[in-house]
Amino acid sequence: MMNDQEKIDEIDRKIGFSAMKKTIMEDGAIDSRTKKLLLIASAVAVGCDACFSANKKRAMDAGISDEEINEAILVASLIRMSSGLNYMWKAIDE
Secondary structure (H helix, E strand, O other): OOOHHHHHHHHHHHHOHHHHHHHHHOOOOOOHHHHHHHHHHHHHHHOOHHHHHHHHHHHHHOOOOHHHHHHHHHHHHHHHHHHHHHHHHHHHHO
16 A cells, blocks of 8 residues: 555656656746745635745745845735625625
8 A cells, every 4th residue: 555655656657746846946947035925925815825835945945035035925915805896896786
């Protein structure tokens, strides 16, 4: 019976997620440092605690400051709040 990490590794071999992630996270039109902040903001926007924790650690390991991380969190929080406000508009229309 496979443990959790072995299951993850097997899935990764089948779909190539790690290779795809590595390619996407390289410097391109957007530098990899900014992409790390985008990962944090995206994790907050979709509410993925595990993604947030993992990507915050990677960002800190890359030298991204707490202030930069907190600002990315604030930007993502705007998206979460804005999407929630859509329900208020719907309630007003009913």
